[in-house]
Amino acid sequence: MGCERLAETSASPRDRRFQTLVALMLSSQTKDTTNAVAMKRLQTELPPHAPGAPAGLNLENVLAADPELINKLIWAVGFHNNKTKYLKQAAVILTDKWNGDIPDTIEGLVALPGVGPKMAHLCLSAAWDRTEGIGVDVHVHRITNLWGWHTTKNPEETRLALQSWLPRDRWREINWLLVGFGQTVCLPVGRRCGECDLGLRGLCRAAEKKKVLEGRRIRESTVIEKIEDDGATVKVKEELEQDEVIEKAVVVNETVNEPTKESETEVTDGFETKSESAPEQRDALSKKARRSKRV
Template sequence: MNLLKKNYPDAHCALNFNNPFQLMIATILSAQCTDERVNIVTKDLFKNYKKPSDLADEDVEVIETAIRSTGFYKNKAKNIKANCQILKDKYNNQIPQTLDELVALPGIGRKTANVVLGNAFGIATGVVVDTHVTRLANRFGWVKIQDAVKIEQKLNTMFDQSEWIMLSHYLISHGRAICKARSPDCENCFLATRCPRKGLR
């Protein structure tokens, strides 16, 4: 953890957002899509939709068109509209700050809930597990599984709760810079002497 922190002092959430609502929408859109593409889409999206009720009152077809390039746009648009309708009716356009309330919303799983709570509210409910975290956790020998929920549970026991939010940012940064899926740069990795390189030849 200390080496990751030292080498990635600027690690942070790669999604652009100014409030919890924007982060929630951006994270929903990030499923099977790059953060770079999501940031392009949300730049215009957030100019037109300032709060949940704005999306709740919009035609789903219009939302589909606005987010089409993020992929799986029909399902995402349906979830976003239904999600925002609940936020409008039940939560007065506010984003709830508990894991149970968030995962009950359409389109929100544990990963998205952990992202929103950790990065928008500073509430550490669990380590965010994406493809980078899954890959590195297995290569480091921390886990031997691909199930995101089980990986989260394991990492939660390995690290102090105060480290949960930043741990995922450090791992994601390392996964993008060095420990890539197809061609990890092990020769130039500052963790080379400590990494068992599980799953690598």
């Protein structure tokens, strides 16, 4: 779930927009799951600003709340002390300059404390349903450079590069697609290339070859059901011989050389295999016959 989707659907349109802004302000250097917990506490534990007024997360309650209480409710997010100050300052600005609502322009949003271009574009899209740019965070910047889409030095350069060619109707979804991918599979440290379809199919130039080979070996193992002589059904794991899998070289970060007369090479589904005559193929098949074992 993207942080821009944490606003309460039951809140008024104005309060939903404010909650969207707050969720984005809390999101930097913070996991979505942690942000969701902090948002839920603000939505349920902020006291009403006046007797008879509704409790929960709205502009008036943030204005009236003691900073120590807000800090206590959001303590789990990164840089919670600074974010507490930003929330209080932003609440004053929204009251004085925006009639109690959030800005409906990129310029107005980035003028708020703690709000940068990425947050502004995401907020404008989620809160006002207007997509005027791509929200680029560290995941989008890192992954698109890993894939070789461009060579950029910072998220703002990446945003401009993506907007120069990516169809406008994809601007909104690319952020949450790549952020989720970067948080679960293509991690900053310890990328899970063996679990990634792009790596397993030889489509990712940055995939780690050892992880891809191991992931391919695991995926080529199958579990089947076998009926024993006594009528019992057992599960049998059927897998390729270890040397058969290792001999398949996934084309990752490598250039495939042109075939020569001495050794012709065929590339199929991201793998290289040597061409063989019919007798050699029969020998290879008999040598690499599948074996079954109980699991």
